[in-house]
Amino acid sequence: MRDYIAVSACLVGANTKFNGKNNYNPKIKDLIKGKTVLLICPELFGGLETPRDVSEEKEDGRIYSINGEDVTDFFYNGAYKTLEFLKNHNCYDVVLKNGSPSCGEYTYDGIFAKRKIKRLGVTARLLKDKGFNLTYID
Numbered sequence: 492m493r494d495y496i497a498v499s500a501c502l503v504g505a506n507t508k509f510n511g512k513n514n515y516n517p518k519i520k521d522l523i524k525g526k527t528v529l530l531i532c533p534e535l536f537g538g539l540e541t542p543r544d545v546s547e548e549k550e551d552g553r554i555y556s557i558n559g560e561d562v563t564d565f566f567y568n569g570a571y572k573t574l575e576f577l578k579n580h581n582c583y584d585v586v587l588k589n590g591s592p593s594c595g596e597y598t599y600d601g602i603f604a605k606r607k608i609k610r611l612g613v614t615a616r617l618l619k620d621k622g623f624n625l626t627y628i629d
């Protein structure tokens with residue numbers, strides 16, 4: 492059986508980030524060494540496109556873009572599609588991009604004030620609840 496690890500696609504240099512760029516982090520090399528990598532991007536899995544407006548989760552759990560569009564359904568759709576994809580590959584080790592409203596361990600506060608709070612992103616929350624082994628890097 493393959494030794495899979497899933498990684499937020501933007502961490503390996505894929506331009507999946509909201510602004511059309513990536514979050515390449517050289518630390519990823521050591522984390523994925525010797526494993527077969529599955530790339531995930533919950534926001535694209537959920538039907539959003541790149542580039543897209545930056546979004547944050549509000550206190551009530553709804554997610555809005557900076558222009559006031561309610562994008563909650565896209566985020567949850569992406570989270571459940573990610574879960575299904577990982578389960579289908581029997582992959583329970585995941586490296587996620589911190590700070591993202593989908594993937595983060597810390598996420599922005601919901602009022603676009605550039606302030607991070609300790610609150611998991613939507614996909615991170617779902618995967619944690621389901622017992623996945625999660626690692627976060629910036």
Ligand code: SF4
Nearest residue numbers: 499501507532591594
């Ligand atoms: S949703 Fe996750 S994988 Fe996709 S761009 Fe944002 S941080 Fe990266």
